[in-house]
Amino acid sequence: MPLEFEKPILELERRIAELKETARSTGVDLEAEIRLLEERLARLKQEIYGNLTAWQRVQLARAPGRPTTLDVLEKAFQDFLELHGDRAFADDPAIVGGLAYLEGQKVVVVGHQKGRDTKENLYRNFGMPHPEGYRKAMRLMDLADRFGYPFLAFIDTPGAYPGVSAEERGQAWVIAQSIQRMSRLRVPAIALILGEGGSGGALAIGVANRVLILENAWYSVISPESCAAILWRDAKEAPKAAEALKLTARDLLAQGVVDAIVPEPEGGAHKDPLKAIQNIKEALLKTLEELKGLSPEELYQDRYRRFRALGAYAES
Amino acid sequence: MALERLFRRKRPSGVNRDVPELWTKCEACGVQLYKKEFRENLYVCPRCGHHHRVPASERVAMLADAGTFQETTGLKPLDPLGFVDTKPYAERLKAYQEETGRQDAILGGTCTIGGVPAVLLVMDYAFAGGSMGSVVGEEIARGAERAAAEGRALVIVAASGGARMQEAALSLMQMAKTVMSLDRLWAKRLPYVSILTDPTTGGVTASFAALADVIFAEPGALIGFAGPRVIRQTIRQELPEGFQRAEFLLKHGMVDRVTDRRKLKGELVRALRHLHPGVPYAAGV
Numbered sequence: 001m002p003l004e005f006e007k008p009i010l011e012l013e014r015r016i017a018e019l020k021e022t023a024r025s026t027g028v029d030l031e032a033e034i035r036l037l038e039e040r041l042a043r044l045k046q047e048i049y050g051n052l053t054a055w056q057r058v059q060l061a062r063a064p065g066r067p068t069t070l071d072v073l074e075k076a077f078q079d080f081l082e083l084h085g086d087r088a089f090a091d092d093p094a095i096v097g098g099l100a101y102l103e104g105q106k107v108v109v110v111g112h113q114k115g116r117d118t119k120e121n122l123y124r125n126f127g128m129p130h131p132e133g134y135r136k137a138m139r140l141m142d143l144a145d146r147f148g149y150p151f152l153a154f155i156d157t158p159g160a161y162p163g164v165s166a167e168e169r170g171q172a173w174v175i176a177q178s179i180q181r182m183s184r185l186r187v188p189a190i191a192l193i194l195g196e197g198g199s200g201g202a203l204a205i206g207v208a209n210r211v212l213i214l215e216n217a218w219y220s221v222i223s224p225e226s227c228a229a230i231l232w233r234d235a236k237e238a239p240k241a242a243e244a245l246k247l248t249a250r251d252l253l254a255q256g257v258v259d260a261i262v263p264e265p266e267g268g269a270h271k272d273p274l275k276a277i278q279n280i281k282e283a284l285l286k287t288l289e290e291l292k293g294l295s296p297e298e299l300y301q302d303r304y305r306r307f308r309a310l311g312a313y314a315e316s
Numbered sequence: 317m318a319l320e321r322l323f324r325r326k327r328p329s330g331v332n333r334d335v336p337e338l339w340t341k342c343e344a345c346g347v348q349l350y351k352k353e354f355r356e357n358l359y360v361c362p363r364c365g366h367h368h369r370v371p372a373s374e375r376v377a378m379l380a381d382a383g384t385f386q387e388t389t390g391l392k393p394l395d396p397l398g399f400v401d402t403k404p405y406a407e408r409l410k411a412y413q414e415e416t417g418r419q420d421a422i423l424g425g426t427c428t429i430g431g432v433p434a435v436l437l438v439m440d441y442a443f444a445g446g447s448m449g450s451v452v453g454e455e456i457a458r459g460a461e462r463a464a465a466e467g468r469a470l471v472i473v474a475a476s477g478g479a480r481m482q483e484a485a486l487s488l489m490q491m492a493k494t495v496m497s498l499d500r501l502w503a504k505r506l507p508y509v510s511i512l513t514d515p516t517t518g519g520v521t522a523s524f525a526a527l528a529d530v531i532f533a534e535p536g537a538l539i540g541f542a543g544p545r546v547i548r549q550t551i552r553q554e555l556p557e558g559f560q561r562a563e564f565l566l567k568h569g570m571v572d573r574v575t576d577r578r579k580l581k582g583e584l585v586r587a588l589r590h591l592h593p594g595v596p597y598a599a600g601v
Contacts, residue, residue, distance in 0.1 A: 176495060
């Protein structure tokens with residue numbers, strides 16, 4: 001399903017394809033017309049993709065076909081061995097994780113997992129974890145610390161699941177614990193926001209030495225829809241809320257909330273997932289290299305300083 | 317300064333403005349209450365036991381030993397994102413500041429509690445719903461660091477709708493900042509007691525408030541991650557009776573004790589004395 005703002009591009013692409021087909025089937029020379037339209041297409045793409053609004057990026061961050069955690073684990077890593085369960089209650093399909101190699105380097109990985117179709121989305125609860133998901137993540141953090149392997153987290157959730165069962169099992173408590181557990185890692189920790197970084201449910205696996213973000217991903221304290229529903233009393237004002245929340249990659253870089261932006265292919269990661277995953281892999285390798293020289297204690301202190309410094313206030 | 321603030325306090329949220337000044341009404345059972353007595357009863361209804369919200373300054377007076385509280389808070393909020401919804405954030409801040417006489421949603425300082433040296437931080441629900449932005453996060457981190465540096469216990473009274481939307485991702489980051497600052501207390505074996513009052517939800521519950529050595533909750537307080545309205549919308553069903561109330565959390569193992577406000581100081585002192593390595597056993601304290 002095309003996104004609304006992409007429709008002019010798709011329309012032009014369709015016309016070019018039609019012309020090419022006509023040229024092929026009739027043998028008429030339409031070379032000049034086609035070239036003209038292709039130039040127009042390039043300008044149009046530049047105009048639309050070069051000036052994306054915050055709300056348009058939010059839509060790209062949710063676009064079907066965008067790489068999910070498992071896509072990244074399968075394509076950028078070698079021999080991903082998925083591990084299941086929180087050893088207390090259940091296995092949460094909304095969070096996946098396990099052991100993997102990145103260019104031969106041993107790492108522990110975890111990430112929110114959205115479905116790649118409706119059926120899988122129901123199974124994955126749309127990437128909204130229950131407490132057991134965060135307990136699984138903490139288990140994997142323990143594993144990373146125990147063996148001294150870097151810990152890599154992929155963030156892609158609208159938020160932690162807001163439901164009765166989640167509350168009964170202490171959603172707030174496990175998010176707090178996961179923040180604390182991750183902050184105490186004595187190994188290099190990198191978080192990468194793939195799509196949606198929805199609030200505490202995202203931050204629970206986001207307390208890393210370096211936080212990276214895909215170009216069109218978003219990260220904030222609340223989703224634009226929920227923010228609009230509260231502050232504007234109308235969820236339809238989400239585009240305004242998206243703008244006000246300054247939730248785009250570039251805004252977050254300026255605030256110091258993220259450390260680097262990973263570029264996406266033109267039109268968004270879903271247009272060329274393999275290219276996006278290649279960019280992710282390169283960014284992770286580069287960041288791991290940067291953290292290489294730090295001792296376990298220095299890694300902890302580095303993370304402490306990183307988060308301690310965030311915020312804007314004036315002394316009294 | 318601190319004392320001035322005590323007297324400049326706002327009326328409690330339980331006050332119904334339609335009834336004459338000397339009297340108020342219980343929010344739960346509707347009984348007429350003589351204000352002076354209501355205050356002396358710590359804003360607990362003598363008939364039905366309903367715990368009404370307490371202004372931050374009076375909370376300090378309830379918990380700190382008389383005459384020991386020295387305020388340390390006072391950081392000023394900024395508007396880092398230039399946030400405007402139906403009103404500019406800067407205007408909202410100004411209105412809250414005028415209304416509460418406070419810079420932001422937290423009042424804290426050093427004191428003793430039952431003789432135990434402490435840093436006491438109280439969130440102020442009257443200021444933007446007690447929401448946590450950069451100032452609240454920084455004051456909590458500084459409070460924890462001060463407690464660690466000066467050998468004090470940390471006591472935080474939570475009352476908050478969660479992280480503050482108008483500072484967006486920076487508010488979210490305060491969750492990590494506050495949690496991490498608690499490590500300084502861990503390193504020094506100093507106690508941290510959290511008191512959850514009505515309401516404590518969102519990013520405040522899901523960060524420092526949930527990570528204390530001992531967690532008290534006040535009877536009937538709404539405590540949780542998601543607010544009841546959001547949950548109702550998600551599951552499209554009515555919520556079970558007593559859902560997300562303090563007693564529900566006790567039953568599910570999330571808090572240590574649900575304590576009547578009139579006994580809270582006594583229990584807090586006992587917990588602090590038990591926990592603080594520097595305080596010996598003393599019979600009948």
